[in-house]
Amino acid sequence: GAGVSQSPSNKVTEKGKDVELRCDPISGHTALYWYRQRLGQGLEFLIYFQGNSAPDKSGLPSDRFSAERTGESVSTLTIQRTQQEDSAVYLCASSLQTGNQPQHFGDGTRLSIL
Amino acid sequence: QQPVQSPQAVILREGEDAVINCSSSKALYSVHWYRQKHGEAPVFLMILLKGGEQKGHEKISASFNEKKQQSSLYLTASQLSYSGTYFCGTEGRGSTLGRLYFGRGTQLTVWP
16 A cells, blocks of 8 residues: 555544554555554554564563554554553554665554543 | 653644654664644654654654754644644664654644
């Protein structure tokens, strides 16, 4: 596609439920990143994938968070047993490769935990 | 690891200049600058790699002092369209290459 596509754009769910967020990167981009942005805050790094290398999971805040990527295409971020503090906008970005490359962001998924 | 941005907010009249600073406590490989308008995705402005490097985008330019681990974004003759939140993202070397740490942002408001 022309840009990074994320779905759903909004998700409201009850505390304790699992949610799955999807990211479709720009075609040909080997690197894919997930960030969390709380209201009025900066972007918090969560995880990134580069080609077939093991993902850098160092930013995942707890074991309730996990992410997968199929080859160099779609990625899903899963949050299990959601908590109210998980409420945020989750942004996905992709770049041609890792390191010294501009990151192109999707519009994000706004997650609200009731 | 999060860089420190200053100031937190800037209010300008159209045509005025502004400087936004970004500093890190870690050795840096590169500094990225992004602008985010309310409710929208961040948009890439520029990357600076080498110490002393300067780049420009429209009337927005930036510098990177590798030794001081600092970068500054210069907005000259500001336009209404420059309003938004500016984030710097810093990238370290070695095992952290590829991982961007963003500052808390500088909110820029330009009035006519």
